[in-house]
Amino acid sequence: MRVSKRLFPAFIPCFIAFLIAGSRVSISAPQGITGRWDLTIGAAGNAYPSWLEITAKDGKLSGRFVGRFGSARPIKKIAFENGRLTFSLPADDEKPERDLSFAATLSPAGDKLTGTTKSEEGAELTWEGVRAPALPKPKGVKWGTPIELFNGKDLTGWKLKDPKEPNGWRAVNRVLENEMPSSDIRTEKEFNDFKLHIEFNCPAKSNSGVYLRGRYEVQVMDSYGQPPESHRLGGLYGFIDPTENAGKPAGEWQTFDITLLGRYVTVVLNGKTIIDDKEIPGITGGALNSREADPGPLVLQGDHGKVSYRNIILTPAVE
Known part of the structure; x- marks a missing residue:
């Protein structure tokens, strides 16, 4: 269609205004905020x-929201208007038992949240969120050389997740075991995709967990004879x-054989496949960090009770 020269100068500003208005709508519309977000709460050095x-x-x-501890829980109130997000939910493991409230601003590009919340003591905390990576499952995976993560003699290749916590871990008769009080222990090496073989012995009423890349907990606990559930043995905690x-x-x-490819996990417990190539939505409570695109260590939970591990063998995927 031919455009009149007299109308053209007036048309340009109107068209630009339309584009700007459309951009603002996309930021404020519900779909502008939807998706999964990896959050970091608090200042550097004390962030979680x-x-x-x-x-x-x-x-x-x-x-739904995963806090510093615990599992995914539904958000009670949530609103998004003019690029401003607010949401709140009841406390779970947090103290005091009051609703947790968050507020944030969405970046113009729609890929970052910056906001504030309150600590358990009531102090203001800043927080940031970035869109979680897709982490698709790679095709045509090739496997490298198996790595024996625990040598059976000492803690070579391992360190505490938090060096300020007590170390109850020791090597006894080719078994990695803890004595309470203790803390979580992690490998010094970090990994992307892998297959993991690990054997464990969990005493009555005890509780532990195997964190894949330090972020996704496969539950270890005494739940013999109970109905299967994500918070019990073999579940991807809360998910x-x-x-x-x-x-x-x-x-x-008992024995786990676990495969992690992208964010897809398969869990075989004592020779039976109990989770078959399922997508992990996001990090679980107690994760090392929320940098899902990065490689991460194997973390063994040691602060919930006595537990023993042995024959820890990881086979990395190779390009």
Whole structure:
């Protein structure tokens, strides 16, 4: 269509104004904030990871949140208007038991959140969120040389997750075990995709966990005979239920064979596949950090109770 020269100068400003207005709408509309977000709460040196997922249905927002500890829980109130996000949810492991409240501003590009919340003591904390990476499962995976992560003699290749916490870990008769009080222990090396073989012995009423890349906890606990659930043995904590409880009675040696590719996980417990190639939505409580795109260590939880591990062998994927 031919445009009149007299109309053209007036047309340009109107068109630009339309584009700007459209951009503002996309930032304020519910779909502008939806998705998964990796959060870092607090100042450097004392920061901790969290996770947020926001969904929209019929123009209404809902979501779930993973805090410093615990598992994913629903958000009670959430609003997004003019690029400003606010949400709140009941406290879980946090103290005092009051609602947690968050506020943040979405960047013009729609890829970053910057905001504030309150600490358990009531002090203001700053926080940032970035969109979680997709982490698709790679195709045509090739496996490298298996790595024996625990030499059976000492803690070579391992260190405390938090050096300020007590170290109850020791090597005894080719077994890596802890005595309470203790803390989490991690490998010095970090990994991307891998297959993991690990054997464990969990006493009655005890509790531990295997953190893949230091971020995704596969639960270890005494739950023999109980219905399968994400917070029990073999579950991806708070996110993925096992299909069955393939656990043995407390005090017996058991085996995990776990494959992690991108954010997809398969868990075999005592020879039975209980999680088959399922997507991990995000980090679990107690994660080392929220940098999901980065490689990470193997972390063994040691602050919840006595536990023993042996024959820890990791086979990395290679390009």
